[in-house]
Structure formats: structure tokens, C-alpha cells
Amino acid sequence: MYKLTTLSTALCLGTTLLSHPVLAADGELAVKITPELSQLSVKHEGETVVIMRNQDKDHVIDPLYAKTSRSCPPFCVTPAKIHDGVDTVGELEVLDYLKKISEGDNSILVIDSRTPEWLARGTIPGSVSIPWIKISPRDESPFESGETAARDKILTEQFGVQKTAEGAWDFSHAKTLVLFCNGLWCPQSSTNIHTLVDLGYPPAKLKWYRGGVQDWEMLGLTTATVKR
Numbered sequence: 001m002y003k004l005t006t007l008s009t010a011l012c013l014g015t016t017l018l019s020h021p022v023l024a025a026d027g028e029l030a031v032k033i034t035p036e037l038s039q040l041s042v043k044h045e046g047e048t049v050v051i052m053r054n055q056d057k058d059h060v061i062d063p064l065y066a067k068t069s070r071s072c073p074p075f076c077v078t079p080a081k082i083h084d085g086v087d088t089v090g091e092l093e094v095l096d097y098l099k100k101i102s103e104g105d106n107s108i109l110v111i112d113s114r115t116p117e118w119l120a121r122g123t124i125p126g127s128v129s130i131p132w133i134k135i136s137p138r139d140e141s142p143f144e145s146g147e148t149a150a151r152d153k154i155l156t157e158q159f160g161v162q163k164t165a166e167g168a169w170d171f172s173h174a175k176t177l178v179l180f181c182n183g184l185w186c187p188q189s190s191t192n193i194h195t196l197v198d199l200g201y202p203p204a205k206l207k208w209y210r211g212g213v214q215d216w217e218m219l220g221l222t223t224a225t226v227k228r
Contacts (some may be wrong), residue, residue, distance in 0.1 A: 001064065005226075015058055018178075019166055019204065021024070029052065029053075030053065030054050030055065030057075030069070031053045031054065031057070031096070032053065032091065033052070033053055033091075033092075034053075034219075038052065039051060039194070040052075040098065040099055040113065041102065042098050042099075042101070042102045042104075042125050042126035043101075043126060044127075044224045045224075045226065049096065049125035049126070049224050050222065051098070051126075051194075051221060051222045052221070052222055053127055053220040053221055054189070054221075056136050059197075059220055060189050060219050061204075061217050061218050064121060064122065065102070065127055065182075065183065065213065065214040065217045065218070068110070068227065070185055072185075073183040074187055075161040075186065075187070076185065076187070077184055077185060078184055078185070078186075078187065078190055080210065081176075082190050082193055082194075082208050082210070083193055083194065083203055083206075084114045084196055084203060085202075085203025085204055086185070086193055086197070086203045086204075086206045086207070086208055087206075087207050088207075088208050088209075088210050089206070089207050089208065089209050089210075090210075090211065091211070091215065091216065091219060091221065092217075093207070093209075094110065094124070094178060094180070094209050096128075097110055097112060097178050097207070098124075098125070098126040099178075101126060104129075107160075107175050107176060108175060108176045108177075108182075109158065109175050109176070109177050109178070110124065110126060110128070110181060111127060111128055111129075111177055111179045111180070111189075112127045112128065112129045112130070112181070112191040113130065113131065113132040113135075113180065113181045113188040113192050114129075114131065114132070114181050114182060114186075114213075115131045115133065115188070116129075116131065116181060116206055118182060118213075119226060120200055120225065120226065121225075122213070122223035122224065122225055123137050123222070123223060123224060123225070123226070124180065124213065124216055124221075124223065124224075125222060126225040127178065127180075127181065128158075130154060130158070131188075131228070132188035132191055132192045133193050134150060134151060134154060135151055135154070135192045135196065136191045136192050136194075136195040141171050146149030148155040150180030155199075156175040157167070158175075158200075159174055159175050159177065160173050160175045161173075161174050161201075164170055167184075169199060169200050169202055171200055171202055171205070174201060174202065175205070176205045176207065177196070177201075177205065177206055177207065178207040178208075178209060179192055179193060179206070179207070179208055179209065180208075180209035180210075180211075180212040180213065181213070182210075182212050182213050182214055183210075183211060183212040183213065183215060184210060184211065184214070185216075186212055186214075188210065189208060189209075193206055194207055206211060
């Protein structure tokens with residue numbers, strides 16, 4: 001029998017689930033992720049979160065992600081391939097990376113590139129928040145020294161990048177980064193991918209979840225809110 005996992009009050013599900021999930025005749029969830037995968041448990045801010053699809057077959061997408069028309073620029077349709085050597089991935093690949101992380105693989109980070117006001121509305125469980133403005137300038141002007149130092153700290157302390165004695169970047173032990181933002185019209189994660197490649201980050205170690213939270217929500221997958 002399927003049992004709905006209860007989370008602490010510090011963490012809530014952004015995707016509404018039925019109190020009594022719909023079960024198929026064989027006792028499995030009626031709305032699975034794939035025929036073989038019903039759910040996936042991950043750690044998010046120290047709590048266990050079960051990622052599954054919404055079991056209410058009348059559920060519709062969050063209105064935040066139902067809007068079709070946004071001013072372009074900056075909210076233009078992004079290409080399917082963002083950069084040579086950078087793989088564009090979908091939900092199942094993201095789930096596979098989250099599974100590897102939950103099993104102890106610390107060579108991978110799934111990164112929510114959105115700014116805090118969007119993060120507060122819900123994120124992909126198991127991801128970490130690194131707003132795009134901490135990696136890339138908001139406009140064409142370069143970072144100030146303090147902003148550059150803060151970005152360098154993220155590169156070294158979170159991404160596993162090292163600096164040589166000569167001050168050059170060494171990416172030989174850099175983590176694989178899976179970046180996402182709000183969806184096909186959102187430039188935040190794609191901007192960071194271009195910035196990281198320009199810094200020398202190996203494209204093969206960068207993955208782009210182009211569909212982002214909009215596609216995640218469209219599929220009724222579990223979201224989580226942050227504690228703060």
C-alpha cells in the first residue's frame with residue numbers, strides 16, 4: 001500500500017497531492033512518472049521529499065506558469081541547444097541526477113538559477129539555489145571586485161573549481177552542473193551557462209534543463225519551498 005510521506009512544517013509541497021492517492025488495480029500509483037518509476041525520494045534542505053506526480057487527474061498547472069505572453073526581450077524563446085557541448089536535458093535526466101546526488105554522488109549539483117522571489121514560489125526538490133546574478137552581471141557592465149570575489153567563492157567552494165599558483169582556473173575536478181530556471185522563455189540559467197563557458201568551464205560538465213519549473217509544474221511533479 002502506498003503511504004504519503006509527511007514532511008516537517010518547515011518544508012511544504014508546492015504541488016498539491018491527494019490525501020488518498022489514486023491507486024491502480026495492482027495497488028500502484030495511477031499517475032506514475034514512467035511505467036517503472038512511481039516516485040523518488042531526495043534530500044532537500046536536510047528533509048526527505050518524495051517526488052511524484054500529482055494524483056488528482058483534474059489538477060491544472062499553477063497560474064504562475066500558465067501565462068503565455070511575456071515581453072521579449074528579455075523573455076524570449078530560447079533555442080533547444082544553448083551551446084556546443086552542453087547537453088539539453090529533460091525531466092527524467094534531472095531525476096536521474098537527483099537520484100545520484102541522493103545516493104551520495106557529490107560530483108553533481110542541480111542548480112536553481114532563479115532569483116529569490118521566484119524561489120519562494122517553489123523549486124525542484126534536491127536542487128540548490130544559486131541566483132543567476134551571483135554568476136553573471138545583470139547588464140553588459142563587468143562585476144565589481146566584491147561581486148567577482150563572491151563568484152570565485154562559489155566556483156571554488158561549491159563547484160569544485162581550483163585556482164593554480166599562477167591564478168588560472170583549473171576545472172579538472174569541477175562538478176557536473178545541471179542548471180534550470182523558469183522555462184523556455186527564461187534567460188537566467190542560459191545566461192549562466194554562457195558565462196561559465198566563457199570562464200573556461202568544460203561544456204561537457206554543464207547540463208541545461210530548458211523546460212525548467214514551468215515544465216516540471218506542467219507534469220504535476222512535486223515542488224518544495226525553502227525554509228527561509
